[in-house]
Amino acid sequence: MITIYDIAEKAGVSAMTVSRVINNTGRISEATRKRVRKVMEDLHYIPNSMARSLVLQKTNILSLLITDITNPFYTTLARGAEDAAMRSGYRLLFANSDEDYAKEKGYVDMILSARVDGVLFAPTGDHSLENLEQLQKHQIPFVVLDREIPGIEADMVLGDSKEGARKLVDHLIGLGHRRIAMINGSQDVSTARLRYTGYREAHLLNGLSVEDSLVVHLNYRDFQDESALDALLHHEDPPTAIFAANNMLAVGVIQSLRQRGLQVPGDLSIVCFDDFGMAGAINPFLTVASQPAYQFGSLGMQLLIERIEGEVIHENRKMILPSELLIRTSTQALKRR
Amino acid sequence: MITIYDIAEKAGVSAMTVSRVINNTGRISEATRKRVRKVMEDLHYIPNSMARSLVLQKTNILSLLITDITNPFYTTLARGAEDAAMRSGYRLLFANSDEDYAKEKGYVDMILSARVDGVLFAPTGDHSLENLEQLQKHQIPFVVLDREIPGIEADMVLGDSKEGARKLVDHLIGLGHRRIAMINGSQDVSTARLRYTGYREAHLLNGLSVEDSLVVHLNYRDFQDESALDALLHHEDPPTAIFAANNMLAVGVIQSLRQRGLQVPGDLSIVCFDDFGMAGAINPFLTVASQPAYQFGSLGMQLLIERIEGEVIHENRKMILPSELLIRTSTQALKRR
């Protein structure tokens, strides 16, 4: 491995002079500069960023922790974060917790160990509190994305889960649906709680009551346990529409329904949160509350970088990004029976 | 920031003893070990991995460079790579080149600067040669994914682009199509060349000739230039089916067709390479040659880790993963006119 000492020797100068050439600091004569540059090129020199970070106490690396790399919402968010980080001259260290608290903890340790300058943190759920406190203890600046964590004061970029859910359910009610099931994520996640609240409010505002036997709490990531769906379908007064709390759940629900020979929207209307990115564009099918994923990333990154570089310590900022109701073909007016 | 020296002082031992406790090396009395452990916990000590890597000359970090983080093929591949890296105790540094050579170069510099132990490299195209040579110069082990680069000898995990393309086009010909257009990626990418060869062979094997005016070379990533599609549609003897060389191109084509009021498969049948992951499961629509994306990642990672840890230097290994023809509803038998 080539070091500044190798360069220094070949160029007949001291290591410090090489360092000065690399960083364009101090005074160097044009002749020396040229000579050093030449040697660096000849030897294909690349600075060792660990050594540099060690002394500078700054890595110029920011970390983005997402919960599901296969979910288009998060990959689009990642693009937004990456672009914003790049613009400000930071490198981005991606991490994927897979909605798994233990993995998340592992990545937090890695992040601390790597001494990154800041973290964009999409938590797996309320229990992420400990991991965020861990960051606080070590004074790593962070911005919380997508899910609010009770007990944590920090900059946040969130969606309007309640309002979005209200709009979706309102749309279903407007189509005549009265028996609307909800397949929700874990109650441990703020967005799941708020989406339930929105679901509830939409009912109440329309003079309908909420029947809790139509509400199921699962996990955002994968829809494996089909018994819940079975219970809904065999309900004495079964639902005519389903509100899936996110896109992945909706996929699972639709697949299961299809296996059971049920049609969407023929037999059941389906709505969900979050769109499907590029892939969803092939055949825009699901009626969704689409969130501005790219902005989650770019705005969050902006807040983070301001925190890191800004001299003034602002109040905590909480940005709420609206979602957009996109009505497509997975919903239709209730047929009378 | 807490260091081993802080721990050492508080515990009344030398820094070396702390290091020994951390790494479970050397002989330490149970009493000292316990005392040091206690102090480490009290002070929330986290080792500085940069300092450690600097002296060990090993980072325990591997890098995965993909070309499109919003493409489900690559995110699934990433999951495979991540899982495999995790299993072997490595951390994974994701990087996303966005099909952009300059960004790729930037990430290669970062990778070199970070002194990662190895790289899983999905190149943007043939010009990635320079970037791979850069890695070779610095003796960073790497495995090439998905796209073969002329002039590079290395372990590779590739798909069977030619065979997959042949199957797709064969399927279309079997349905009676004779005028089959191809919307291809850049000729700078090996998979694009091979998919064209497969397209060609399918024609020849069926006793058909290939008409180059039906073949368009664009870019894998986004389908912006619609003039090419227009030209095809206004061809004197227009195509009845389109083979899009990858999923992203297919999305673009279908969106454009829809804007023009054309139906798939009513007016045109469409096939493409690569499936759509979770998101595509909502409404399996496109007939595709599906590649085992997860395996690309996990197998590639396995080869890489063998390279890094293996004592024997094997011959270069070239793994070809088969694709599977999934016939869905974007293709139908040619109606006579």
Added chain:
DNA sequence: TAATTTTGAGTTATCGATAACACTCATTTT
């Protein structure tokens, strides 16, 4: 011309960890 300033470097200490070696005691061997 002597004094001062500027230019263009070099020296040394440091960041946080670990390897290699050294050095006590206590215990075992001869």
Added chain:
DNA sequence: AAAATGAGTGTTATCGATAACTCAAAATTA
């Protein structure tokens, strides 16, 4: 009882870079 062994720990040098300080020679000023 002297010598050898081994357990437990400390010292010093090192990884590759930069900050802070130093210093000689050249250029400028008085």
